[in-house]
Amino acid sequence: MSLSSGAAGRPSDITEALAYTKPLPGSTVVQVATFLGWRLGSWPGAIVATAAFLVPALALMTVAAAAVLALPDAPWVRGALMGLQIAVVGLLAAALWHLTRSEAGSALLLTVLLAAFAAGLFVNAALVVAAAGAIGVLIDRVKRDA
């Protein structure tokens, strides 16, 4: 099922899928696969496309998790895992940098970001995200009415 052929196979479909799934919660790349699958074959198409996209990653991750748990408690293993942790901290800092630039485009959103950081130290993370969304809706209402 190649995208270069068939009724749903225009490059613009991918652009459209990206634009429409980006505001939704969840991994955008996976949702693009779902969106295109739906175009090609309704709900069965969506489910097959999503599963085909996820199963290899799921299998790899399961094997990796099993392998990590089976590692012996040796100095080189502890060293390797510490090296991994150090790298992940650096990569996460980089992700934070990129995401702050892309998601906090205004002073208002930057304030939300910083407030969420402060709140996240004490309050459940899911609540913080949901509350921030609700505040966004309220502010939007007030702006529209004004």
Next chain:
Amino acid sequence: MLELVARFLVIGALAFGGGRAALPLVERLAVADTGWLTPAQFATGVGLSCATPGSCATPGPVLILAAFIGYHVAAVPGAVAATAAVFTIPVVLAGFTAQVVAKLKDTRWFQAFGQFAAAAAVGLLGVTLLALARPVVDVHWALLLGSAVVFAAELRGVNPIILIVAAVLLGAAWPLIDDALAGLYIL
């Protein structure tokens, strides 16, 4: 198992801003709230999720981390259940979006919700960063210099997988390097 599925369903519903922005939700859930994983195990999972298809450089399916956590909680059934749960709501929404072509997207309130929720998720990523840096600092604060090098290299466009592999190899070789340095010191 039920708790695993329920919690990952919620994460899927709240993952505004893509998979990477959902990382703090996953970290709070698996480490801080339930203690299913130690911070070190979680960091291992994040590192591995960068090496599976999708990668962590793009805002890819970091949510596949659900498989790693699910496996720790309940072996293979746990991995499958957690992954299915975390993708259920996003995938159903994406399907409906294709169906009605973005009725939801054009709804003002939904856009405002998503924008603020995404900004909040990025702020929470700062909390996750602190949680993951802590065990490193507990060993020795100077190890964060290594993180700083990785940070700078990533911003300059070095592939994250290369950075992870280099850090793991250096870490694995560290006992040998340490011995060699100690030998030099004695001389």
